[in-house]
Amino acid sequence: MHKALFFITFLFFSFASFAQENSLKILNKRIAKEITIKENKRITIRTHNGEKISGRFTIFDEQSIEIKNQNILISDIVSIKKNPLLLSLFTNGLLVYIGLATIAIGTIAGIFGESSAFLLTIPGAAIIYAGVKGPNFLKNYKTNKEWSFKTMSIPQ
Known part of the structure; x- marks a missing residue:
C-alpha cells in the first residue's frame, strides 16, 4: 500500500514539474x-x-x-x-454610476430648481454610453x- 501511494505521489509531482x-x-x-x-x-x-x-x-x-x-x-x-476583467468591470461600472448620478442630479435640480438643469441629462447619457462601450486605457501593441x-x- 505504501509503495502504491509513493508511486502515485511521485507521478503526480513529476507531471507537475514537467508541465509547461x-x-x-x-x-x-x-x-x-x-x-x-x-x-x-x-x-x-x-x-x-x-x-x-x-x-x-x-x-x-x-x-x-x-x-x-x-x-x-x-x-x-x-x-x-x-x-483584464477587473479593470473592465471597475471602469465600466464607475462610468455608468457617474452617468446615472449626473442624470439624477440634473433631473432633481430641473424639477425643484432651474429648468435648464435638465440639460445635465445629455452629458449623463454620454457618460453612461462610454461606460457601456467599455474604455481600455492599456497600451496597444x-x-x-x-x-x-x-x-x-x-x-x-
Whole structure:
C-alpha cells in the first residue's frame, strides 16, 4: 500500500514539474522590450481585415491562437491589447454610476430648481454610453510600430 501511494505521489509531482504553460510573446527588437501574456488571459486583437475580437485566448498551435472559437493566424494580427476583467468591470461600472448620478442630479435640480438643469441629462447619457462601450486605457501593441508576436512555452 505504501509503495502504491509513493508511486502515485511521485507521478503526480513529476507531471507537475514537467508541465509547461503556453503564452503569447510580444517583442520589439528596436527598443529591446518583451512582454509575455499567459494563456487564458483576456485580450483584444485587430486583424488585417479590420475585425476586432476580444476574449480569453488559447494557443491552438505555433502559428495560430483561438478566441471565442475563432482560429486566428498570428500573421493576421495587426494589434494586441491586454483587456483584464477587473479593470473592465471597475471602469465600466464607475462610468455608468457617474452617468446615472449626473442624470439624477440634473433631473432633481430641473424639477425643484432651474429648468435648464435638465440639460445635465445629455452629458449623463454620454457618460453612461462610454461606460457601456467599455474604455481600455492599456497600451496597444501594433505591428506597424515594430511589435512582433509569437507563441512560446514557459516552464513552470
